[in-house]
Amino acid sequence: MALHEINYQLLIENPKKIRKEWAHIGVVGSGDLEVLMERKDLNGAVQVKVVTPVTGFDFIWNRVLESFITENQLGDLLIEINDNNATPIVVSIRLAQALAEANRVEEEEI
Template sequence: METLNFRFENGSRKIAVPPQLVGVVSSGNLEVLIEPAPLNGACEIEIRTAANGFGATWQAVMSDFHERWQLADTRICINDMGATPAVVSLRLDQAAETMTTGAP
């Protein structure tokens, strides 16, 4: 297992609903826990992944996600069992959509 941490400053979109869990950890998939947190406008992302050595790919996917959503005061935890970048982006977008619209 590898743990990666990313922090993106100066987000512009705050969330204020209870924490949400999106996805299921199983073979080739991941889960995303997203929650509000007092981070001075930042978004922190922690990734626990079974696929070691893909830090640059994770950095690119997380940077792309932050550019799309600009989340502020948000903590995201990802548990990954080898999901592809496309699945990671999908799950992150689902989690952000849930938090910004309040949908279950």
């Protein structure tokens, strides 16, 4: 009955760090999720923690996360996800939005 936690770690070649120190996006509504990304020294790896009420779909989470991390060549990054029954496509969209936020150039910098 307790919440299900998935921990996932991946190290790819030539990883890139996110621009900002941290970023957050999304609301844990029904069928939705929130994503927190934090720059962290992990020897180039990406560490992911997913907290979700859903069990039995760990392999799908792993596939979605793997393709996201490899496609965007991410590294030295901590990703935390609080999920409330989101579908894989929603997860992908929110991850992409979080990354866009994490790499956004703030107005003050221009």
